[in-house]
Amino acid sequence: MSVDYFNSIIKPMLLGAQMTVLLFLIVIVLSIPLGFILTLAVRSRFKPLSWLTQIYIYVMRGTPLLLQLLFICFGLPMIPVIGDYLVLDRFVAACLGFILNYAAYFAEIFRGGLLAIDKGQYEASQVLGLNKWQTMTRIILPQMFRIALPAVANESVTLVKDTALLYAVAVPELLHYAQTAVNRDFTIVPFFIAGIIYLIMTLLLTVLFKWLERRFKFD
Template sequence: MSMEYLLSILGPMLEGMETTILLFALAIVTSIPLGFAFTFMVRSRIKPVVWFAGAYIYVMRGTPLLLQMLFVCFGLPVIPVIGEFLVMDRFVAACVAFTLNYAAYFAEIFRGGLLAIDKGQYEAAKVLGLSRWQTTTRIVLPQMLRIALPAVSNESITLVKDTALLYAVAVPELLHFAQTAVNRDFTIMPFVLAGVLYLLMTLVLTVLFKALERKFKFE
């Protein structure tokens, strides 16, 4: 296998890698805040809010991401009356599905982080005269983030690999170009190269989160 051939397929695969990275970035930026919101909804004192958040998390974690993506892409447009207003570009539909799915997982991760905080922290904050907002932002959230960071790191790496599901809705990402090259050239080298590119992306994330973990550990 010549270097010239590898370079010829690398260009399109890097183009697909841009789509992969874009989906990852959009999903992370939107799903983490939404996950926070659902975490606090589950802990709300308003029962309907708790029931809604709990049901949402159960459904999103209990059904495959691929099914959710297909539903958003092809199911929403056929809903009577409102379907015509829910037609989206396939990449946008995939972003919506990824955001909704990963928000549920992040919500559970953050909830676990909150449960790991000793109740004495809340009592100490009350003794010091801190308001509920001050207690949450200055004491609870920093500790929760430190506890949840390893799980967030793992989920983020899973998200990178799950971007390959874009292939199912005909969005040309990294795996799409690898599969195209394999079918055209009858060689598995494009798959090997795609694997290397995925490993590079996950390596960057691993190094980044390890640095964040060290920072939170010593602060």
């Protein structure tokens, strides 16, 4: 493989990697708070809200992300009467699908984190005279996030790899440019380069979360 050929394929692939990183950042920033809101909704004493949220989480976790992306991109516009108003930009539609899907997974992670906290923590907070808001923000949430961090890290790494699904809805990302180069040049080298770029991104993310775990004294 010549240097000129490498330069000719690496530039568009890095451009696609920017799309991958952009999607990752948008989904992480929006799906984590939404996931926590869903966790609170599941634990709500208002049973209809709790049931509806549980059904939502079950559906999003029980069906393939690819199917959800295809439905949002191509299915929503086919709905009678209102379909014309549901036509979204492909990247926007993909972001929406990823956010809704990953929020459901983060909701289960946070729920597990809350369940792992000993009930004595709540009782101790009452003894100290803390109200419900103070108990949640000062005692419960910090512990929940510390417990949930390893699972959040795992889901985040999975998200980086799942961004390749953008290829299926015609959003030009890293895999799209790799596949284009393979079809054009009849060589698998672009696939290897794409794999290395994914590995670098997941490595950086893993290092970041390992630092966060040490920062919060998980080791």
